[in-house]
Amino acid sequence: TKKMILDLDTGIDDALAMALAVEDPRIDLIGVISSYGNTLIETAGQNSLDLLHLLKADEVPVYLGDSHSSTTQTFETMPISMAIHGDNGIGNIKLDPATRKIEDQSGVQFLIDAAHQYGDNLIYLPTGPLTNLAAAIQKDPAVAELIGQTTLMGGALTVPGNVTPFTEANIHQDPEAADFVFTHQKNLTMIGLDVTLRTLLTKKHTKEWRALGTNAGAQYADMMDYYIDAYDRLDIDHRGAALHDPLAVAVAIDPNYVTTIDLNMRVTYDRNSGDYGRTIGDNQKLLDSTTTKVAVNVDNERFVRDFQDFM
Numbered sequence: 445t446k447k448m449i450l451d452l453d454t455g456i457d458d459a460l461a462m463a464l465a466v467e468d469p470r471i472d473l474i475g476v477i478s479s480y481g482n483t484l485i486e487t488a489g490q491n492s493l494d495l496l497h498l499l500k501a502d503e504v505p506v507y508l509g510d511s512h513s514s515t516t517q518t519f520e521t522m523p524i525s526m527a528i529h530g531d532n533g534i535g536n537i538k539l540d541p542a543t544r545k546i547e548d549q550s551g552v553q554f555l556i557d558a559a560h561q562y563g564d565n566l567i568y569l570p571t572g573p574l575t576n577l578a579a580a581i582q583k584d585p586a587v588a589e590l591i592g593q594t595t596l597m598g599g600a601l602t603v604p605g606n607v608t609p610f611t612e613a614n615i616h617q618d619p620e621a622a623d624f625v626f627t628h629q630k631n632l633t634m635i636g637l638d639v640t641l642r643t644l645l646t647k648k649h650t651k652e653w654r655a656l657g658t659n660a661g662a663q664y665a666d667m668m669d670y671y672i673d674a675y676d677r678l679d680i681d682h683r684g685a686a687l688h689d690p691l692a693v694a695v696a697i698d699p700n701y702v703t704t705i706d707l708n709m710r711v712t713y714d715r716n717s718g719d720y721g722r723t724i725g726d727n728q729k730l731l732d733s734t735t736t737k738v739a740v741n742v743d744n745e746r747f748v749r750d751f752q753d754f755m
């Protein structure tokens with residue numbers, strides 16, 4: 445089994461990613477780092493604890509990462525994120541509170557220590573901004589070489605963004621950090637909107653979760669229905685809601701879900717430019733070798749079917 449660290453801005457689809465990582469026997473989830481984005485960091489951290497409790501995985505520790513981007517002093521969540529994920533990040537569902545508390549150690553230090561301890565056997569999986577990985581590499585540059593595989597949800601190469609025509613939400617939160625990660629981190633796979641927007645879940649699926657008769661099945665169905673309704677209400681997609689974050693977990697376990705291209709990447713971060721936060725190939729390094737892969741196609745039928753079987 446591979447060790448995995450999730451870095452979540454928990455978040456409804458982050459909650460789905462967590463369920464997959466907890467349940468898959470090929471993965472040993474050694475910790476969850478909390479990030480900001482869909483909600484504030486404290487809320488994301490508490491959501492992660494409560495969801496782990498719901499999933500009967502209270503043994504997994506939760507750490508707080510950095511609470512805002514490297515270039516801002518504070519963070520306020522975007523109205524669009526609250527509309528999609530609810531005021532509390534998880535569709536305004538009330539979960540039983542976990543008794544376990546957030547760890548004292550910082551998420552960034554936890555990641556650095558794990559990179560040294562597990563090296564090649566470690567999968568780091570961020571489904572929010574890339575602030576924590578950038579901070580870890582800045583503190584300890586060895587991290588960029590040590591982590592075996594980093595599979596991130598974020599960015600958009602071949603389709604428009606979901607915050608601006610060029611920018612996807614996770615990258616939008618901290619483009620400087622994202623550019624630093626893309627230009628430093630080895631063995632990076634980008635799972636962006638190119639593929640995640642093709643993986644749609646519907647109320648037909650959540651009805652089956654409810655029919656399981658479990659507390660987790662019912663709570664997850666309520667969360668997911670909120671998210672599906674939001675996609676419909678906000679005219680994002682009337683057919684269903686995207687499985688952004690769980691697809692990244694699935695690809696980390698089985699890369700065959702997606703087709704990738706090898707490409708050195710940059711992220712633009714000039715605030716005066718219209719394409720602020722764009723994920724794009726590095727025209728200075730088109731002939732250089734790379735360990736960065738960008739997913740451009742997905743076997744969405746197989747993924748959605750397998751995801752449903754899992755839940």
Ligand code: BDR
Binds near residue numbers: 456525571612689
């Ligand atoms: C990403 O942004 C967040 O809203 C989702 O959780 C996902 O990680 C999609 O752009």
Ligand code: CA
Binds near residue numbers: 457482
């Ligand atoms: Ca997320």
